[in-house]
Amino acid sequence: MLALRRWSVRHAAFQARAYRALVSLLKVLQPVFRAIGYERAEKPVAWVESNVKGLFFDCHMCGYCLLSVNGMACPMNCPKSVRNGPCGGVRADGGCEAKPEMPCVWVEGWRGMQRMPAAEFPRLPNAPANARHAGTSSWLRLARGGHTPPPISGAPATATESRLERLLGDGEFVVTAEFSPPDSADPAEVEAQLRHFRDHVDAINVTDGSGANCHMSSLGVSALLVQAGCEPVMQISCRDRNRIAIQGDILGAAALGIRNLLCLTGDGTVVGDHADAKPVFDLDSLSLLQAARVMRDEGRFLSGRKLTQAPRLFLGGADNPFAPPFDMRPLRLARKVAAGAQFIQTQYCFDLERLEAYMARVRDEGLDERCHILVGVGPIASAKTARWLRTKVPGVHIPDAVVARLEGADDARAEGRRICVEMIQAIRGIRGVAGVHIMAPRQDEAIPDLVRDSGVRSGRRADFAPVRAVEREELP
Numbered sequence: 001m002l003a004l005r006r007w008s009v010r011h012a013a014f015q016a017r018a019y020r021a022l023v024s025l026l027k028v029l030q031p032v033f034r035a036i037g038y039e040r041a042e043k044p045v046a047w048v049e050s051n052v053k054g055l056f057f058d059c060h061m062c063g064y065c066l067l068s069v070n071g072m073a074c075p076m077n078c079p080k081s082v083r084n085g086p087c088g089g090v091r092a093d094g095g096c097e098a099k100p101e102m103p104c105v106w107v108e109g110w111r112g113m114q115r116m117p118a119a120e121f122p123r124l125p126n127a128p129a130n131a132r133h134a135g136t137s138s139w140l141r142l143a144r145g146g147h148t149p150p151p152i153s154g155a156p157a158t159a160t161e162s163r164l165e166r167l168l169g170d171g172e173f174v175v176t177a178e179f180s181p182p183d184s185a186d187p188a189e190v191e192a193q194l195r196h197f198r199d200h201v202d203a204i205n206v207t208d209g210s211g212a213n214c215h216m217s218s219l220g221v222s223a224l225l226v227q228a229g230c231e232p233v234m235q236i237s238c239r240d241r242n243r244i245a246i247q248g249d250i251l252g253a254a255a256l257g258i259r260n261l262l263c264l265t266g267d268g269t270v271v272g273d274h275a276d277a278k279p280v281f282d283l284d285s286l287s288l289l290q291a292a293r294v295m296r297d298e299g300r301f302l303s304g305r306k307l308t309q310a311p312r313l314f315l316g317g318a319d320n321p322f323a324p325p326f327d328m329r330p331l332r333l334a335r336k337v338a339a340g341a342q343f344i345q346t347q348y349c350f351d352l353e354r355l356e357a358y359m360a361r362v363r364d365e366g367l368d369e370r371c372h373i374l375v376g377v378g379p380i381a382s383a384k385t386a387r388w389l390r391t392k393v394p395g396v397h398i399p400d401a402v403v404a405r406l407e408g409a410d411d412a413r414a415e416g417r418r419i420c421v422e423m424i425q426a427i428r429g430i431r432g433v434a435g436v437h438i439m440a441p442r443q444d445e446a447i448p449d450l451v452r453d454s455g456v457r458s459g460r461r462a463d464f465a466p467v468r469a470v471e472r473e474e475l476p
């Protein structure tokens with residue numbers, strides 16, 4: 001099946017011509033379908049469609065076909081059901097994060113698109129899969145004209161009370177850092193860990209089951225951070241919750257005083273300590289961003305039901321300029337911005353050349369004007385850790401020169417921190433970069449020194465403005 005799928009991508013130009021012919025045929029057949037009745041035609045047409053597309057594309061009959069906009073590679077074969085991919089975990093050889101034996105469907109799709117004359121990567125997000133359409137015919141939906149992407153919210157972004165948003169808006173070079181929640185129910189452990197962050201960074205990202213491992217929830221820790229007078233960025237992933245639970249958590253977060261939300265697809269369950277858990281992935285990061293944006297700016301749920309108080313949240317997403325397909329990454333970023341991303345935090349950067357190339361494309365697209373880009377950095381403790389990271393954590397790219405430098409150092413841990421400081425200083429000089437995001441798991445104690453030695457926050461007031469309660473207001 002995989003061989004036929006790959007054949008279809010290799011012959012994407014032919015498949016695209018066949019698809020266009022099919023669309024014309026469906027338009028001609030409209031009166032016939034109307035005469036028969038679309039409901040009566042559904043079963044036989046779906047049967048034919050499922051067999052033809054199943055054979056060539058391993059089609060999952062999601063009911064809203066994306067083949068023609070993804071180089072004839074079906075995104076539903078993605079183990080994380082990413083419909084606006086690729087995720088940040090694509091391996092260096094283009095292999096899938098969750099199933100290394102399979103090429104990433106988005107890398108395949110990108111190759112297919114290069115073979116399709118006049119194919120353009122869509123700048124607007126695809127709709128999330130609709131569970132009610134599963135198993136139904138996309139062809140018939142196309143014939144009926146019900147196969148158009150959902151409109152993007154045109155409402156202006158609502159102002160929030162995020163201190164991070166204010167700093168970025170003022171043109172400050174900001175520093176955020178990642179906080180790994182403890183395996184504990186004791187808030188004192190959160191408080192103790194905070195000493196490495198408080199007063200040293202502008203906002204604190206609270207991870208949401210990162211690496212698909214279970215810890216105290218990001219909502220719980222973010223609320224504790226608000227109580228402690230700090231500015232959390234609550235990470236929220238699509239892996240463990242469907243759209244009902246996620247929207248509820250967004251409202252809960254806003255009610256608890258959380259003002260920043262980082263929308264992620266999440267790591268696949270297979271990489272974590274609960275590999276037997278059922279992955280949800282009802283939404284992907286882009287549709288999650290869209291959902292949060294609709295809630296904030298239009299004051300309604302995805303279902304259309306109105307909220308009595310909209311959540312005021314500064315919305316962010318993640319990107320990985322260091323994972324293939326490199327040319328596609330800035331285009332996907334454009335999609336994220338269209339979905340509602342106001343800031344972006346990237347995967348670890350150890351390769352300035354690649355970052356420069358990415359930022360040049362980002363600037364060409366004008367994206368640095370429309371969202372704030374924070375580049376991921378971190379200290380590596382040893383050459384062994386570097387090798388482990390680049391082989392075991394899909395999407396992490398560490399050049400040989402960095403590994404060699406760690407290997408040749410007398411004190412590898414100190415060298416890793418020096419590399420990180422140099423990286424922060426160099427990144428600060430790249431046009432369009434708005435800040436850095438420090439990820440130092442198991443080295444939290446290094447954060448104050450990294451920030452101080454890099455000098456990027458010198459002169460900044462070391463305070464966290466207390467979060468005020470949102471005043472209740474009437475929605476239109």
Ligand code: SF4
Nearest residue numbers: 078087096097104105
């Ligand atoms: S690498 Fe990510 S986006 Fe690509 S197929 Fe695998 S899980 Fe899906």
